[in-house]
Amino acid sequence: MSPSIVVILSLLAFALLMLIPFVPGIIEFSKPKDNKPVVINMDYSKDARYFGKSFRKMVLNNSTYNQPMGEETIRLSKNRDEGIRFAMDVEMKAGESESELLYVTDNLHAGNKSRFLKEVYVKGDCKIEENVYMRALACDGAFEAEKGLRVVRWLDVEKGIVLKGRADLGMSTTTAGRLQLFTDVRFSRLYGNPVCVGDVQVKKLPNLPEPLSYFPQQRIDSISSVALHTKNMMVKPLQRVETDVIASGKITVSQGATIMGSIKAHGPIRIRDGAVIAGNCFGNSDIEIEKGARVGGNVFCQGKLTLGPGVVIGKPGSVKSAVARVGMVMHEGVVIFGYVLAEGGGETRV
């Protein structure tokens, strides 16, 4: 074969090998299967009680049934029609199982080990006995459950929740009223006014000082102009700090100390007995808040959050949050005015 033919063939082979990786892309470009932008839900608005409110709206908007008892098929989503059973008072016997969507116009009483395999909407109150299994439930009255409750997805109640024993609360348990938990409750998201662990009487709590404004009048040259910025910070017992505290390492707030602003640490945070943080508490590592300490604002933790006995987050009339990425433990007497999120799972210990 002459050298020129070899060169031509080599060039052709080179061109072909260079072209091969582009063939799938050329096909995708000419007959696109995946060219649309990522979908953004323009109407999305954060609501802790989203599941319950959305379900109620779905049922009420799609149901035309106006009798207290009977059945109907309703459209729950674009691709899903479901049968729904209407009933007045429902008394589930021990061990019974309900496999349809249930709409209860009055009260619900669920016996031991009864099972609700689909969503339930109760207009009245709920009384739940031991070891009941439910997929999801919305209740417009009050909700009370004995030990062993298992919620697979969500529970939303208007007038307050009392869980008297261990429970597994699924993705979300929320109420506009008081949410009372006891020992060995596993949770992901909670919302209540407030959320309490144990038999806590939320008496008139001592007033918390208002956190200082972040915007002092002095000249700002760096973050040190507006906050105490340091590597590690140890606030002495009963000491009062009149500013925000930011540490690249750890922060320890000793017994009875008061921080009039917010705190932020990239290392662990430890807030000892009876200490007070008037503002918010942010940690890039673990946060441990010990007995009787109070945080007036939010607690946001990229590690594990431990709330000791009697810890209070927020204050009456406010809505604040306790958020932890790795996990959360709440001991007896913890009170949180608002929202709780434990991404890695949470548990109560009484």
Add this chain to the structure above:
Amino acid sequence: MEVVVLILKAIMFFIIAVMLIYAMRHYLFTFNRLMGDQKLYYQDIIDNDLPRVTVLVPMHNEEAVARDVLTVLMKSDYPLDKLEIIPINDHSDDKTAEIINEVAGLYPENIHPLHRNKGLRGKPAALNDAMAEATGQVILVFDADYLPGKGLVRDLAVCFKDPEVGAVMGRVIPINSPKNMLTRLLDMERAGGYQVDQQARYNLGLVPQYGGTVGGFRRIVAQQLGGFDPSVLTEDTELTFKLFVRGWKVVYANSMECYEESPEEWDVRARQIKRWATGHTQTMLRFFSPMMHSKQLTWKEKVDGALLLWIYLIPILIVIGVFDGLALFFLGRMTLVEGLAFFIFVVAYNSFGNFAPFYEIGAGSLLDGSQDRMKLLPFFLFNFAFNTWVISLGSARGIFSRITGRCVQWQKTVRYRTKDARVTEVDEKDTPTNPPKKPESPVPETKS
């Protein structure tokens, strides 16, 4: 001659070392995003005491889009008594002013127009004037062609509860990605840049960038640090480093998404990235030394800050490397180091090292739930060559303007949406391979 060869080889070694560092950085970010711990953003904080917010919307001849952005902002779920919107009419000679006044007339308590017909033109100067009028503790900025969702203002503002946060950046998603090959590639590039790069920097405690739109900052801090410098073409990068060097953090909010328009023509894209390269280089020359001497930063932050500042000079290094290599080749002195080990290193780098940015872009698409668009990855070879050339020109212009003291004019990116084409949310039924990002249904499909 030996001295010349030595210098050429030293330059080549330097360039290889720099490219290796950046390749490792890309891989670190991609691995972190795919397999590492993902830091939470602040959107899960529910708080009924939110800061007062002023939303600034700079507009220069934006009659096609002005009404949409203001109307959408008024649908926000942010408490109205804490929300102020300032549309800034910056020397417009179309109907922008009339449209702004018309919409402001419907919401006089919340929309307070600012009409600028005198003084310096351009976004930095417009923002400075608006900040002087603003009453919010927090400033959020949206470009006029953006369409913020209902909860976006709240979710961006809540991060300022953290005393260390100085600025926040959300994620931009091109809405015109189906238009042509350029928009498809830009969509993927954005996914790599935001979904992987920015999020990884946030995860690792490094330097996410404030991008000038779908983001915000603390008003008084920005004002006291001198506001925006009109002579810098990328006021967003300048603010990022102004805050960073002084100890504030920029946080990245990956799920705070907003649609944008990306350039649909190559010359428009060229002007855009040339501006970015010029501005970024101006910022690099201004902040490199202060950053390295800052007492507020850890060594890790300084190293990554330096890598971020120098990133737009990489294309210039690549061009220099190509000519350096050619010179060594024609001098017959191409072998840098004798031996098999170095040869294997070069082969490995050429296969995997150069692959790093493509890997990052592919990872971004994967995380978005997109699969078929990854078939377009080889086309980034052309995009790479285009960017290398244009960025080199832009960076050189930045260095030149610093040396000579010449000001470079700020130019607005072309808009494509016409006033008759109302952009609404993308219909999820058109995206078979993109799972819609929305809250989980209270009643999902049950398995039998």
